[in-house]
Amino acid sequence: MPDHAADRGRAEIRSAGRSVPFHKGDRLITAGTHSDEVLLVEAGLLKALLPGPGVEPLVSLLGPGDLMGEIGVINGRPRSAHVIALGPGRAVHLAGSTFLRLRAQSEDVRALVDQTSLKRQHDADERQLAHMRDVPQRVAAVLLKWVTEQGHRTEAGLRLNGLSQHDLADAVAASEKSVETALGGLRAKGLLRTARMSFTLTDPRALARLLEV
Incomplete structure (x- = not known):
């Protein structure tokens, strides 16, 4: 509101x-x-x-x-x-x-x-x-929050441009390798598309439900 x-x-x-x-x-x-x-x-x-x-x-x-x-x-x-x-x-x-x-x-x-x-x-x-969550959960939660707050709607989903994988690793206090693994898991579920300096959530509501489990 x-x-x-x-x-x-x-x-x-x-x-x-x-x-x-x-x-x-x-x-x-x-x-x-x-x-x-x-x-x-x-x-x-x-x-x-x-x-x-x-x-x-x-x-x-x-x-x-x-x-x-x-x-x-x-x-x-x-x-x-x-x-x-x-x-x-x-x-x-x-x-x-x-x-x-x-x-x-x-x-x-x-x-x-x-x-x-x-x-x-x-x-x-x-x-x-977030300190109580594992790295994949922290990555998913941060992406959901930031893409929802600062992203823009596209045909593919809700997209946030300008954020790097290094920035994401700094935000969740994890190595870039572990963040890449977490991102791969979200891509495999069809919830995320990535490009250079770009993250697109294809179904933010589904990702939110996944975090609630």
């Missing part, structure tokens, strides 16, 4: 900010830097990585309508994650001081912030539960 208040909040941010294009590989946010602006994705796909030694886990995908950077601005704390573009797109950049003013004045902007916070908490809960 659409959240019209949050949509109006997005419109306010678009009106007050400036739209800037980005390209594949661009780093829109760097962990540890000063939180001086908020970004709203207009087009394209980005990944959020937690900084750390060795592998930096991929914790979320961000697409059109997603807000980022607001927590650091609200709390006056440095950035907590890297955000990197998986392909070309655009994002609205809004100065932190302007965002704080809008948040104080507008119930709709506050609704957007609340919606974003709830989504992040839900995602964190799902990551916690």
